[in-house]
Amino acid sequence: MPETLEHSAAAGHRFDTVLIANRGEIAARIQRACRELGLKTVAICSEADREAPYGSTADSFLCIGPSSAAKSYLNQHAIILTARLAGAGAIHPGYGFLSENAAFADAVEKAGLVFIGPTASSIAIMGDKISAKRAMMAAGVPCVPGPDTALPDDPATIERIALEIGYPVIIKAAGGGGGRGMRVVPKADVLHEAIALTREEARKAFGSPSLYMEKFLEHPRHIEIQVICDDHGNAVWLGHRDCSMQRRHQKVVEEAPAPWIAPDIIQPVGLACVQACLQIGYRGVGTFEFLYEDGAFYFIEMNTRLQVEHPVTEMTSGVDIVQAQIRAAQGHVLDLIQGDVTCEGHSFECRINAEDPETFLPSAGVVNHLALPAGPGIRVDTHIHAGYKVSPYYDSLIAKLIVHAPTRAEAMARMREALAGTEVEGISTNIPFLRALFEDGAFAQGETDIHYLEQWLKLRRAA
Numbered sequence: 001m002p003e004t005l006e007h008s009a010a011a012g013h014r015f016d017t018v019l020i021a022n023r024g025e026i027a028a029r030i031q032r033a034c035r036e037l038g039l040k041t042v043a044i045c046s047e048a049d050r051e052a053p054y055g056s057t058a059d060s061f062l063c064i065g066p067s068s069a070a071k072s073y074l075n076q077h078a079i080i081l082t083a084r085l086a087g088a089g090a091i092h093p094g095y096g097f098l099s100e101n102a103a104f105a106d107a108v109e110k111a112g113l114v115f116i117g118p119t120a121s122s123i124a125i126m127g128d129k130i131s132a133k134r135a136m137m138a139a140g141v142p143c144v145p146g147p148d149t150a151l152p153d154d155p156a157t158i159e160r161i162a163l164e165i166g167y168p169v170i171i172k173a174a175g176g177g178g179g180r181g182m183r184v185v186p187k188a189d190v191l192h193e194a195i196a197l198t199r200e201e202a203r204k205a206f207g208s209p210s211l212y213m214e215k216f217l218e219h220p221r222h223i224e225i226q227v228i229c230d231d232h233g234n235a236v237w238l239g240h241r242d243c244s245m246q247r248r249h250q251k252v253v254e255e256a257p258a259p260w261i262a263p264d265i266i267q268p269v270g271l272a273c274v275q276a277c278l279q280i281g282y283r284g285v286g287t288f289e290f291l292y293e294d295g296a297f298y299f300i301e302m303n304t305r306l307q308v309e310h311p312v313t314e315m316t317s318g319v320d321i322v323q324a325q326i327r328a329a330q331g332h333v334l335d336l337i338q339g340d341v342t343c344e345g346h347s348f349e350c351r352i353n354a355e356d357p358e359t360f361l362p363s364a365g366v367v368n369h370l371a372l373p374a375g376p377g378i379r380v381d382t383h384i385h386a387g388y389k390v391s392p393y394y395d396s397l398i399a400k401l402i403v404h405a406p407t408r409a410e411a412m413a414r415m416r417e418a419l420a421g422t423e424v425e426g427i428s429t430n431i432p433f434l435r436a437l438f439e440d441g442a443f444a445q446g447e448t449d450i451h452y453l454e455q456w457l458k459l460r461r462a463a
């Protein structure tokens, strides 16, 4: 049956071939989604990834540069040129690498290709934490107490701002990311020193000395809201995730929904996120990250891309987020409304990393034996196989183990079973550490805060 005019993709958005500008498990995941949508794929690789298994299943597979990410997966010119040569009409950036680079999104569109993500201007607004906070405050999204403007130079004004917020405060670089460029200030006598140090760090690491100040929350949980928007003024939120299990600000285990959050508390926050998307003309998928403390939500940042942990929301909402993202980029009208969105059961994701389970140092080498779990409610997103060589050049994520079950307790039991059935030999992985974590009583109760995992690790080391 022909599509109605309303449901057809806008002519300018049409594409039938997607270049996947990424590697690893997410390159394999995006390729599957493309194929299911009837799209052709162009896989790219660096010299270190020439043997990547998703290369042989793509319609074209092209090496774009040396092993160093700066010369391959971050080489904007090479990626755009390859897309044109291979006849791709769109580029999917995945996560990491160029996924939140506004200049890249702009260059892709200027080359006449579709960037599968939001507009360059949305990325730029959200990439600057001060402008993001300002946009969110204007849209009625609850933010961490503190001004939505850069800190001035005048010491007396800075002191007044800190007093108004109340100690402890946190100084953050407007251009910061990856858990860097922030400093906690417990009391007034170290305020100016903390600002000077953070400003210098920000100047060096992010190319801008712009800083802002907000309340430091002492025991928050990290809870985030997934949104998906089309180009026609429609947006929905797909429920929430808890990503409080972090080590050095890096997520290790994620779950959906966030446990013990009453629907009437999260509902207005989800709706405010949708409103914010409509106000800024957001398109595609995105995540609003919040800290949650004493029953209140505080926005910290928006990720303008697909996230590593998107599968837990796919399991509970039943929505294929990657397919929905690609369809939105094709100009299709979102095929679900908020009333259709439900959250069924509970899902966990474990990030399996090639690293030492005690020291967390990366572990490269050949996987000489691999056994992956299977069964009802078990999903594995990975690109590795027996004989795969884990290279030292990139992120250590080698697989994501995802489970889904009717209740949180059942999902935990299923993850214990899935972890027991996972064997990776030849390299070190964090599997022993994940197995121990899923035996922990406080984690089983839920409601552990963002500091819990580090404290748990300290206690384990001391024991």
Ligand code: ADP
Binding pocket: 144, 170, 176, 177, 178, 179, 180, 214, 215, 216, 217, 218, 220, 222, 249, 289, 291, 300, 301, 450
């Ligand atoms: P990045 O972009 O570097 O990831 P975020 O703003 O998302 O920075 O913050 C990263 C982490 O830092 C948060 O998950 C939280 O652990 C901590 N953090 C950030 N802001 C605050 C705050 N106001 N109070 C307490 N912790 C914070």
